[in-house]
Amino acid sequence: MMPYHHGDLRRAVLDAAVAAITERGPAGLSLRDLARRAGVSHAGPVHHFGDKAGVLTALAAEGYDLLAGTLVDAEAETGEFVEVGVAYVRFAVEHRAHFEVMFRPDLYHADDPELVAARDRAGQALARGVGSMGERAGPDARITGVAAWSLVHGFATLWLTGALADDLTGDLETAAREVAARLFPDDA
Structure with a gap:
């Protein structure tokens, strides 16, 4: 060696x-x-x-930090929540290894302080994006945030696993934008 x-x-x-x-x-x-x-x-x-879980904890924390930065940058650049969703999907594809670990708390030490802080930063970035929608977020911005996260996370997962129909597997950002716009049509 x-x-x-x-x-x-x-x-x-x-x-x-x-x-x-x-x-x-x-x-x-x-x-x-x-x-x-x-x-x-x-x-x-x-x-x-x-141990292995320690490596995966550090990788998940790094992923959440990267995701938080990505979401903040997208919101600051465009001010459009759909673009925050597109940035989420792009992050998942560009940082696939992180993405595959981040949402699997069974693989890492979920109570690790650095990981919790990074996960909170990413969650706050998403919440700020929902908050920027004003009245369009509806009466419960928390539920709107979960709906938005579910949509873009699910789309990213389907894209990564190749489960989407061939007509949706062209340009990632265009497809993600079209899907996200179904939930937030005023941003498109």
Whole structure:
């Protein structure tokens, strides 16, 4: 085994986890494989993360932070909630490994403080987007937020698994925009 020279073992292990999950999904992840990919001994990932769930916790927290930034940027750029939904779908496709882990609390330490804070930031970003809709959010913005999240999350999952009909699998953003506009037609 070659000695590790990168200087940031934590980042190298997380990058290795993204690659492994992209290839085989989260179930195929092992600390030995991550160590091999990062070019370190098996003890390296254990030292930084403790166990497989620790790696997945860090990956989920990173994913929630990335998602929060994506949603905030989309809302600031356009002010249109449909575009926040499109950004959510784009995030899911561009960060598939993170997305596959983030919504599987059975895989990680769901009570980890960093993860909880990151998940809350993403939830607050979505809630701010719903709040920006004003009266169009309806009498219960919380329910509107759940409806919006369900729609874009479901669409992203269907896209990623290839379950959509061929006529919807052209351009991702156009398809996501058309689907999101069904729920929020005034934004389209």
